[in-house]
Amino acid sequence: MPAFRDTLPTDLFKRVAIICCVGVIGFAFLGLVSQYSGVLVLSSIRPNYIPMAASTAWCFLLLGAILLLETLGSLSAWARAGAKTVTVLVAVFGLLNSLEPIIDVGLSFEEKLFPTTQRFGEVFTNRISPLTAFIFFLAGINLLLILRRKDQTIIRHLEGFLGFLVTTCGFICTMGYLFGTPLLYGGAVIPVALSTAGAFLLLGVGLVAGAGPEALPLQLLVGPSTRAKLLRVFLPLTVGAILLQSLLHKYVTALFRNQALGAAMFALGFALITGGLVAVVGRALGRALERAEAALIQAHNELEQKVQERTAALITANNSLQKEIGERQRAEKEILELNQRLKERLREIMEKKVQLEAANKELESFSYAVSHDLRAPLRIIDGFSQALREDCSDKLDSQGQDYLMRILRNTQRMEELIDSLLVLSRLTRREMxxxxxxxxxxxxxxxxxxxxxxxxxxxxxxxxxxxxxxxxxxxxxxxxxxxxxxxxxxxxxxxxxxxxxxxxxxxxxxxxxxxxxxxxxxxxxxxxxxxxxxxxxxxxxxxxxxxxxxxxxxxxxxxxxxxxxxxxxxxxxxxxxxxxxxxx
Amino acid sequence: MDKKVILLVEDDPDDEALTLRALKTNNVRNKVVVAQDGVEALDYLLGTGKHADRDPEEMPVLVLLDLNLPKVDGLEVLRRLRAEERTSILPVVILTSSEEEQDLIKGYKLGANSYIRKPVNFIRFAEAIKQLGLYWLVLNEPPPLLGNKR
Known part of the structure; x- marks a missing residue:
């Protein structure tokens, strides 16, 4: 069902506007031809209806052509200025003619342009209806707004609203003809011709389409929202159903002799048709809703799954993070412990160093004292041995002399040893x-x-x-x-x-x-x-x-x-x- | 020459005997007074203690001072001598077995006139004593007596 489509072709409104303009121009030609050829039935449709006035046809021709050109985008700056002027003139013309029966000042110059003597009932056939004139005034203002091309939301809404008003007016007049109620198309004054009503219907739709889908009332019907979708289906359906019912009621019941039977049969038939239609639409709607719901559930499930996946990933990441933190803390603790141990070791080493220094010092003084104090008795031994050799050599035989020499040699060796020891101990003490x-x-x-x-x-x-x-x-x-x-x-x-x-x-x-x-x-x-x-x-x-x-x-x-x-x-x-x- | 007394400060009797022998063999005929520790040396030189009756005019011509002494050590003796005016310029030769650098520095700083390390070898020791006697007792002009005469 096309009404449930989410998107509409972008140039749909443009196309609708173009078709409507062409239709309006067609009606205008019809009116002109009927007026100038005298075959009035061309625009009156039925002989007992009033034909389209020449001024009305001209107005339709001008407005339809301007809207068409504007929609096609083929207006140059100069042409646009001209179009604006023409539109203003049409609007003014409409306003003046709609005011004519109220103030009766003869502002209308219609009679000069389109002189006529033919009458339709009590009115001249070639005179524009004040109602038509007023609708032209509205349509003229509407077109003027479109031509100004001011992209303001409020203006767009106003354009849409005026277009809707024109459509409604055309619709009411058309209904008047369909239901045979002249009051609806201005029977009291100059009535609106059926062709005029149709042309207004088209012009209104064209103006609404020209205002675009962003403007009210189209805005309500366009877009993927459920509201717009339902409106798109039920608005035409209900309006159509009601109109159809009233029209059919009028014509169908007339076919039956027994009016009560006719009414009953009609009601039954219409109820069947409406029921069938509603059933079809309801089914389609139900399917669409179910599809939407299914899609929603699926989307929800997918989302849920994604959330779960993400949560799982998050938990994994969190776990690994926790693990890492734990490891780091452990490493930190280890470092602290190592540091502590290092400090202890350092303290131990420092203590050892102090001890070692003390021991070294002791050793130094010891080796110094030893070498120093060893030297003193050695000197005595050497000295007296020497004294013995010098003073008592005559009392010593050669063996005694030899012993003495050995003593002297060894004291000398001993001295050398002590000297070496001193050198060795000094080496340890000296600054390096x-x-x-x-x-x-x-x-x-x-x-x-x-x-x-x-x-x-x-x-x-x-x-x-x-x-x-x-x-x-x-x-x-x-x-x-x-x-x-x-x-x-x-x-x-x-x-x-x-x-x-x-x-x-x-x-x-x-x-x-x-x-x-x-x-x-x-x-x-x-x-x-x-x-x-x-x-x-x-x-x-x-x-x-x-x-x-x-x-x-x-x-x-x-x-x-x-x-x-x-x-x-x-x-x-x-x-x-x-x-x-x-x-x- | 006989009046020139040498004061030998030495605690070891063997060392003392060797030193005296070395002096004798080298014909140093001066009277040698021996002090066996630092206190005795100071008493002798300053006329105190057991040497209180000694004539302080009679100053030794040379002091041979060992460093390693009982009671008051050699460097302390030297310090006190230099503190007294009468003995402040008295020739003092340190005669020791120590060749410690610190002892050398302290000795000279406190005013020692010479520092001789006793060699172990007696021949060299005797030679050193000979040179010492020759220099301080013959060549060197002793300082005049200082201080108040009592």
Whole structure:
């Protein structure tokens, strides 16, 4: 059923307006032809009806043509101005003629334009009805508003309203003819012709259509709303049904002789037809409503489903969020705990450091006191041994002399040991500096010293270039001094002695320096003993020394945070490696 | 020359014997007075305590001061001597086995005239004593006596 369509073709109203205009123009031609040819029945339809007046026909022609051109959009600015003027003239003409019978001032110039002598009853046939004139006045104003093209809602509504008024007037007049009631088409004065009534009906519809669907009353009928849909169906249906019923009643009952039977038969028939129509429309409506309801339910269900889906997604998101929050809180707690533990560790370390410092200090004063206080009795032993040798040599035989010499030699050794211990303890106490040190340069100087002090030795010295390290220069000097002294000493019995100072190829971590010799070497089984104080791997008569040298080296390297270790084999030489910062 | 007294402040009798022997072998014939602790040394020099009856005019020509002493240690003795006017310019040579840097600094700051570390080796020690005697007792001109004569 087309009435239930949600949308209407956009140019529907335009088309309706055009058709109506064409119809109006058609009626106008009919009126003109009937007036000028004298075949009045062309516009009067029936001989006992009044024909359309010539002025009426002209007015229809003008208004119909202007509305048509306007609807087609083919009016230029000048043409529009002309159209407005013509419309105003028609409206004024209508107003004057509608006022004529009331004030009777002879304002109408109709008689001059269309002289006539023919009469229809008591009135001239070619005179415009005051009612017609008034409707022209309304239609003229309406058309003028349309021509002004002011897009104001109130104006649009006014256009629609005036158009509706024109339609209604045309309708009433037409009804008057259909029901044979002249009062309705102005029987008291000059009556409105049937063709005029029809033309007004068309013109009114055209004006309403021209006002557009946004204007009242069309606004009520257009659009997808249920109200508009129902109105679209029931308004024409009821109006049509009632009109049809009254018309049919008038004509059908006349066919029956028995008027009561006729009325009954008519009522029955009409009830059947109306009932059938209502049933059909009701079914269609019901279906439409059911469809709408089903669609609504489906939409509702879909919406519900979507809401559920969204809710589920939200819950999932919320859960994962909760989980994440939990994890974060746990991580935070862990961090706090770690922090706490770290603080405790730090406190412990600080305590340890304090303890260590105290212990170190104690050790320092101890080793100082020991070396200091050891020296005093040693001096006494040496002194009196010397006194014995000088003062009592005549009383000592050669054996006694030898014993005395041994005592003196050992006091001297003891002194050296004490001195070494003092150096070692001082190394621990001294402030340490850290700066760039050229180990190669120090090694070169030390080598020169060694060569000077022992010119008979032939030793091949190889010092790699670019041996730069970072540390305390004087301490590193002591390190190299001890290592080179050792290397020099332990290569003493080699015919082709070779000492090498260098660094391993660069890798990750700190640089590894080394001092390598091809001397007496050592058994790797004793490598742990190498760096202990007073530890010796060789006999005194083999290689002299007090066993403090490598201990001193280790102490210095450890103070730098580095590591020192040695590799070697008996009679194959030895390598001492060291770094100046921690490994790994 | 005999009147020039040397004051040896030394607590260890063995050290004392060695020092005296070293002085003797090097022909230092001056009278050597020995004080065995810091209090005795101060008593002697300032004419107090058990040396109260000593003639304060008679000042030693040289004080050989050990640092590690009982009762009052060597550096404190030196400080008190320098505080007294009569002994403020008295030649004091520190003779000790300590080679602690701090002792050296403090000793010189308190006004020691010399600082000698006793070598362990007696031959070197004797040589040091010989040089010491030669310098302070022969070459060096002792300071004049200061302070009020009683």
């Amino acid at each position: 500096r850290r700066e760039k040190v050229d180990l190669g340069e120090i090694a070169q100087k030390l080598t020169d010293n060694l060569r000077e002090s022992d010119p008979q030795r032939q030793v091949e010295m190889v010092i790699a270039p670019g041996l730069e390290g970072e540390g305390d220069p004087s301490m590193l000097r002591v390190v190299l001094e001890n290592l080179l002294d050792n290397a020099w000493k332990f290569t003493g019995k080699k015919a082709e002695a070779r000492i090498e100072v260098g660094a391993l190829p660069k890798k990750d971590g700190p640089r590894v320096f080394y001092v390598r010799d091809n001397g007496a070497g050592f058994d790797m089984a004793f490598k742990d003993k190498l760096f202990g104080a007073f530890q010796r791997l060789h006999g005194k008569d083999e290689f002299p020394g007090n066993g403090v040298g490598l201990a001193t080296v280790q102490r210095i390297i450890h103070r730098h945070g580095g590591r020192v270790w040695a590799e070697g084999a008996v009679d194959q030489g030895a390598v001492v490696y060291f770094t100046l910062s921690p490994i790994g």
